[in-house]
Amino acid sequence: MADDHRDEIERPLRSLVDDDVFVYDAHQNHTQYAFDDIRDAFRRWRLVQTMVRTEFNTRYKGTVLGAFWLTATATLTVLGLGVIYAQVFQTDFQTYLPYVGIGLITWGFISGFVNESVSVYVSSVSVFSQIRMPLSIFPMRLTGRLTLTFFYRSLVIVGIMIFVAAARPPLQYVLALAGLAIVIWTGFWISILFGVIGARYRDFGQFIGAFMTFAFFLTPVFWDSERLGPYAYVAQFNPFFHFLNIVRGPLLGLPDIGVSFAVALVIALIAPLAAFGVFARFRHRLAYWC
Amino acid sequence: MALVKLENVGVEYLVREMHRTSLVSAAASFATGGDIDMSNHSKVLISALKDVSLSFKDGDRVGLIGHNGAGKTTLLRVLSGILAPMQGRIRIEGRLAGLLSIQLGLDQNASGYENVYIRARYMGCSEEEIMARFDDICEFSELGEYLHLPLRTYSSGMRVRLAFSIATAFEPDILILDEWLSAGDANFRDKAARRLKGLIAQSGIFFMATHQPGLMKQMCNKGVVLEKGRVTFQGDVEEALALHADRAAAAR
Numbered sequence: 001m002a003d004d005h006r007d008e009i010e011r012p013l014r015s016l017v018d019d020d021v022f023v024y025d026a027h028q029n030h031t032q033y034a035f036d037d038i039r040d041a042f043r044r045w046r047l048v049q050t051m052v053r054t055e056f057n058t059r060y061k062g063t064v065l066g067a068f069w070l071t072a073t074a075t076l077t078v079l080g081l082g083v084i085y086a087q088v089f090q091t092d093f094q095t096y097l098p099y100v101g102i103g104l105i106t107w108g109f110i111s112g113f114v115n116e117s118v119s120v121y122v123s124s125v126s127v128f129s130q131i132r133m134p135l136s137i138f139p140m141r142l143t144g145r146l147t148l149t150f151f152y153r154s155l156v157i158v159g160i161m162i163f164v165a166a167a168r169p170p171l172q173y174v175l176a177l178a179g180l181a182i183v184i185w186t187g188f189w190i191s192i193l194f195g196v197i198g199a200r201y202r203d204f205g206q207f208i209g210a211f212m213t214f215a216f217f218l219t220p221v222f223w224d225s226e227r228l229g230p231y232a233y234v235a236q237f238n239p240f241f242h243f244l245n246i247v248r249g250p251l252l253g254l255p256d257i258g259v260s261f262a263v264a265l266v267i268a269l270i271a272p273l274a275a276f277g278v279f280a281r282f283r284h285r286l287a288y289w290c
Numbered sequence: 291m292a293l294v295k296l297e298n299v300g301v302e303y304l305v306r307e308m309h310r311t312s313l314v315s316a317a318a319s320f321a322t323g324g325d326i327d328m329s330n331h332s333k334v335l336i337s338a339l340k341d342v343s344l345s346f347k348d349g350d351r352v353g354l355i356g357h358n359g360a361g362k363t364t365l366l367r368v369l370s371g372i373l374a375p376m377q378g379r380i381r382i383e384g385r386l387a388g389l390l391s392i393q394l395g396l397d398q399n400a401s402g403y404e405n406v407y408i409r410a411r412y413m414g415c416s417e418e419e420i421m422a423r424f425d426d427i428c429e430f431s432e433l434g435e436y437l438h439l440p441l442r443t444y445s446s447g448m449r450v451r452l453a454f455s456i457a458t459a460f461e462p463d464i465l466i467l468d469e470w471l472s473a474g475d476a477n478f479r480d481k482a483a484r485r486l487k488g489l490i491a492q493s494g495i496f497f498m499a500t501h502q503p504g505l506m507k508q509m510c511n512k513g514v515v516l517e518k519g520r521v522t523f524q525g526d527v528e529e530a531l532a533l534h535a536d537r538a539a540a541a542r
Binding site for chain 2: 020021022023024025026027044046047050054057058061126127128129130131132133283284285287288
């Protein structure tokens, strides 16, 4: 009882992670451990923030523009592709630039999740093999870094919306933000799922790398699926298209965003189930695999 | 109130896809340490810990004794909650600090002040805790004006001093050291040793793996002898060290 009292007084100075009792049984309760892991990672959002800032600091150290290099690079790419492909496709620059601009930047966000998720654990083994840490903190760090990267690049989207594209009803902007939220949510779970698979099967990471280059050309990022004529429906089978469309569609008033939201929402519900299942089953093996 | 309990804990490392040609060299490099099963040539199993059952309570200062590869570090990693064992159960009551790698997480481009926060967050300290200990950490490190500068401008000794000051600023119930922590020049080293001894004294349970018997006798009251992943003795530290020395001599 005396101990309880002492705990009361010291409560504000207790640490974030340890519930003071740590129990682990190699043969049961893995679902509970996985749940606790994710809860602890959320509780330590300050550490996630710190990790993301460290990564940014390291990358843009000593530059004048800092992380705004992301904005500058995105501006150049979008303008260059916009000018050239508007000519190639013989389309109006005014309508093509927003399409390719928002498309490219959003694609970068989506493919970033897929590409980098496979190495989420392999690349952070030096951290979690030295210090006790919830393992879902690393997918969270990736999600934070990609979202921050997207933020700097999305300034180009803001520019496009102000200067080039036609104004949309306010609801459309809200829809685009909701679409973005779905991308981030799904991306986080995909990072857990692919991170675990990538840690166990190193070929998986190589395969994903090869596949995503291909997927970029397969997805209507800089071309319009209408150009496929009678085969336009093929894009509908491409989940990447739907995730792209729930951000770009509302901003440009493209048709069919209802279908895309439906498909994306279904994936956004399945991804956490699959990811949590795999995480609960193999979380305790990650330290052995990496 | 601190408590550490391990029941039938086992850890096995699986070395996959090993080719026959590399088997000989692998066997040679592990010959001093764990138990290696090479019955299957494509999957080599190393039993780093086998059926380890230990129980410790407040006041226990435990020294882990054993050859290289006997399982000391694996056991420390299991105790720290870094490595989930493949068999058995663990129960740890009390706040635990595993100071296995005290420079981990430090940001070369952030200032000394910022690094206090960064490193303490890695250790799982709350913001209030860090704020409460902040001045003490800065003062103890004796880095003065340097704390304003980015870490990459520090000498390696200064870096260790900062890392040491942070790592030893938060008082755990259970403290785990792989080796004795030491930092800086002669002057600072004395001060650091006093601080570390203070930290050990306030902790409920203390674990250390070191190859210095003298230091272990001084700091520990209990000894655990590990041989090929098994606990072959646990009890008084003097007895454990004597036993280990005898066996080492016999083996030679």
